[in-house]
Amino acid sequence: MDEQFLDLLAEKYDTEEKVITEIINLEAISNLPKGTEHFVSDLHGEFHAFQHVLRNGSGNVKEKIKDLFREVWTDNEINDFAVLVYYPEEKIQLVKADLCNKQALNRWYRQTIEQMLKLISYASSKYTRSKLRKALPEQFVYIVEELLYKTDLTNNKDSYYEEIYQQIISLGQADKLIIGLAYTTQSLVVDHLHVVGDIYDRGPDPDKIMDTLINYPSVDIQWGNHDVLWIGAYAGSLVCLANIIRICARYDNLDIVEDVYGINLRPLLNLAEKYYDNNPAFRPKLQADHNASEQEILQITKIHQAIALIQFKLEIPIIKRRPYFNMSERLLLEQIDYDKNEVKIGGKTYPLENTCFATVNPQQPEQLLEEEQQVMEKLLFSVQHSEKLARHMNFLMKKGSLYLKYNGNLLIHGCIPLDEEGNMQEMQINDKTYSGRQLLDVFEDYLRYAFAHPEETDDLATDMVWYIWTGECSSLFGKREMTTFERYFIQDKETHKERKNPYYHLRENEEICRKILLEFDLNPDHGHVINGHTPVKEIHGENPVKANGKMVVIDGGFSKAYQSTTGIAGYTLLYNSFGMQLVAHKKFNSKEDVLCNGTDVLSVKRLVDKELERKLVRETNVGGELLQKISNLKNLLEYRYMK
Numbered sequence: 001m002d003e004q005f006l007d008l009l010a011e012k013y014d015t016e017e018k019v020i021t022e023i024i025n026l027e028a029i030s031n032l033p034k035g036t037e038h039f040v041s042d043l044h045g046e047f048h049a050f051q052h053v054l055r056n057g058s059g060n061v062k063e064k065i066k067d068l069f070r071e072v073w074t075d076n077e078i079n080d081f082a083v084l085v086y087y088p089e090e091k092i093q094l095v096k097a098d099l100c101n102k103q104a105l106n107r108w109y110r111q112t113i114e115q116m117l118k119l120i121s122y123a124s125s126k127y128t129r130s131k132l133r134k135a136l137p138e139q140f141v142y143i144v145e146e147l148l149y150k151t152d153l154t155n156n157k158d159s160y161y162e163e164i165y166q167q168i169i170s171l172g173q174a175d176k177l178i179i180g181l182a183y184t185t186q187s188l189v190v191d192h193l194h195v196v197g198d199i200y201d202r203g204p205d206p207d208k209i210m211d212t213l214i215n216y217p218s219v220d221i222q223w224g225n226h227d228v229l230w231i232g233a234y235a236g237s238l239v240c241l242a243n244i245i246r247i248c249a250r251y252d253n254l255d256i257v258e259d260v261y262g263i264n265l266r267p268l269l270n271l272a273e274k275y276y277d278n279n280p281a282f283r284p285k286l287q288a289d290h291n292a293s294e295q296e297i298l299q300i301t302k303i304h305q306a307i308a309l310i311q312f313k314l315e316i317p318i319i320k321r322r323p324y325f326n327m328s329e330r331l332l333l334e335q336i337d338y339d340k341n342e343v344k345i346g347g348k349t350y351p352l353e354n355t356c357f358a359t360v361n362p363q364q365p366e367q368l369l370e371e372e373q374q375v376m377e378k379l380l381f382s383v384q385h386s387e388k389l390a391r392h393m394n395f396l397m398k399k400g401s402l403y404l405k406y407n408g409n410l411l412i413h414g415c416i417p418l419d420e421e422g423n424m425q426e427m428q429i430n431d432k433t434y435s436g437r438q439l440l441d442v443f444e445d446y447l448r449y450a451f452a453h454p455e456e457t458d459d460l461a462t463d464m465v466w467y468i469w470t471g472e473c474s475s476l477f478g479k480r481e482m483t484t485f486e487r488y489f490i491q492d493k494e495t496h497k498e499r500k501n502p503y504y505h506l507r508e509n510e511e512i513c514r515k516i517l518l519e520f521d522l523n524p525d526h527g528h529v530i531n532g533h534t535p536v537k538e539i540h541g542e543n544p545v546k547a548n549g550k551m552v553v554i555d556g557g558f559s560k561a562y563q564s565t566t567g568i569a570g571y572t573l574l575y576n577s578f579g580m581q582l583v584a585h586k587k588f589n590s591k592e593d594v595l596c597n598g599t600d601v602l603s604v605k606r607l608v609d610k611e612l613e614r615k616l617v618r619e620t621n622v623g624g625e626l627l628q629k630i631s632n633l634k635n636l637l638e639y640r641y642m643k
């Protein structure tokens with residue numbers, strides 16, 4: 001082993017005792033049961049529903065409460081306590097309003113603190129003391145440890161412990177302590193979070209989700225196509241930028257762009273007011289509780305058209321300069337007969353409706369008006385100078401990747417592009433052909449390059465980010481085409497269909513999933529492919545667990561806009577030392593509903609896979625790192641101290 005490396009290591013472990021203590025410590029940790037992984041996907045800006053799933057650990061919190069108190073508590077008591085763990089601040093206020101005098105409240109405090117400690121002790125039983133310490137509310141660590149680790153079998157210290165409880169209450173610290181312990185419990189039931197893509201678009205609060213993730217102790221992200229669109233905009237792709245604004249307009253979410261990220265929409269609005277009018281195809285999809293006035297709706301409708309047309313124009317030169325994107329069928333502005341108001345697609349002619357082509361020059365439809373050009377330049381400047389967006393995009397890059405191999409599983413938002421025979425679909429980029437894992441690695445390299453060079457706006461890397469959003473070989477899109485134009489302007493629903501990659505029917509087949517796992521050097525006997533992206537239509541009997549358990553699809557639709565097609569409000573997945581369980585969530589109404597009615601979103605659990613033997617830390621990704629560290633320390637021991 002490299003002596004220089006060992007010398008460096010010796011600076012930290014400068015006595016034999018220190019080396020030995022660390023080896024013992026790491027060996028012990030690697031023999032603990034593996035921590036619980038929590039998988040979520042397709043959050044689509046639904047911050048409150050996401051918060052709820054995080055706070056209840058996909059049902060894990062309640063499960064632990066039941067394990068402990070099932071024999072002695074009613075269902076109502078269990079629910080009440082669970083709600084206290086999820087939303088401690090609000091629940092304490094409700095309890096206070098309910099209890100009529102101070103004595104009753106103090107009794108409640110006394111018993112609640114003790115119950116919380118029991119729960120924490122149980123939820124932390126597979127972790128080291130040091131890990132638990134880190135999860136405890138900082139200002140109470142000493143007191144809580146004292147109460148958690150009481151070992152006095154002779155009862156000599158009973159009054160000492162009782163005094164601690166009473167002092168906490170009389171010094172007015174009970175609220176703070178209970179709140180802190182509730183958050184400790186939430187963080188103990190899940191060890192690591194995977195977000196399998198699509199944080200952005202459609203719902204109102206992706207920024208709040210990003211802030212939550214930034215503060216989450218242990219998380220990784222597999223980018224979704226919508227996340228890549230935002231990364232692309234920040235990286236200098238004008239067409240990605242037009243797309244994100246179009247989608248925000250469509251879902252009445254322009255506040256995210258304007259108020260949250262501070263991007264000035266005034267120039268775009270001026271342009272929109274000048275060239276566009278009301279148009280039924282471009283009226284925003286409004287949330288049930290919206291309070292937009294007709295005048296505001298009209299403004300959004302105009303912005304929506306202005307930016308959609310800019311998007312369609314911007315696509316043309318990219319499609320032309322990248323023939324291997326194989327997207328010439330999407331040059332639709334060139335296929336329009338502007339006099340007859342018709343378009344030709346796939347040899348067929350369709351009448352157009354709700355058209356708004358005032359800014360289009362039929363001879364050169366790709367040409368932006370000078371005003372449009374200026375609007376886009378200003379928008380891009382604004383986007384690239386938004387501090388908040390920079391923080392969120394940098395985090396997406398740091399914690400994110402196109403796919404992830406983690407504890408034997410393959411996590412990917414969309415698909416592995418395949419041909420009808422189940423071979424890895426090939427894509428030619430410049431003069432080279434790529435497929436499977438190699439293709440995904442190339443995509444990721446381009447995306448990272450584009451992000452690192454935001455000043456380049458028309459290079460291949462930047463175009464490639466847009467391709468990942470919408471190209472047929474993209475592992476995040478997985479469809480032959482995106483029919484945005486047809487959905488706005490053509491009535492015939494046949495044209496709206498987006499043909500899915502063969503992956504989406506082939507993934508039902510176990511052999512295919514095994515082949516994919518092998519492509520990524522994963523063990524097909526133990527691994528699973530975990531996908532988001534396509535809403536699982538439970539109401540039509542679709543099964544999220546496919547290919548004899550090798551494939552799990554967890555997009556059940558956090559996105560409110562899609563809940564009527566899925567019939568539920570999303571799936572999440574838990575993977576603990578005993579195996580994998582899928583959780584189906586019922587629709588989340590509001591935090592207030594949970595607090596007032598004590599009803600949790602009912603979550604139905606289903607076993608996906610059961611480990612024959614309990615899985616230990618040493619068998620995980622993190623365990624691999626620990627074992628490497630142990631081996632380094634053993635080398636150090638020999639090199640430095642055992643001569």
Ligand SMILES: O=P(O)(O)OC[C@H]1O[C@](O)(COP(=O)(O)O)[C@@H](O)[C@@H]1O
Pocket residue numbers: 198225226250479482483484487498533534
């Ligand atoms: O539901 P909308 O807003 O019309 O969006 C539809 C578009 O979204 C997409 O489904 C992509 O978004 P998802 O990744 O959420 O599926 C496109 O394939 C489709 O054209």
Ligand SMILES: [Mn+2]
Pocket residue numbers: 198224225226413476532533534
């Ligand atoms: Mn998606």
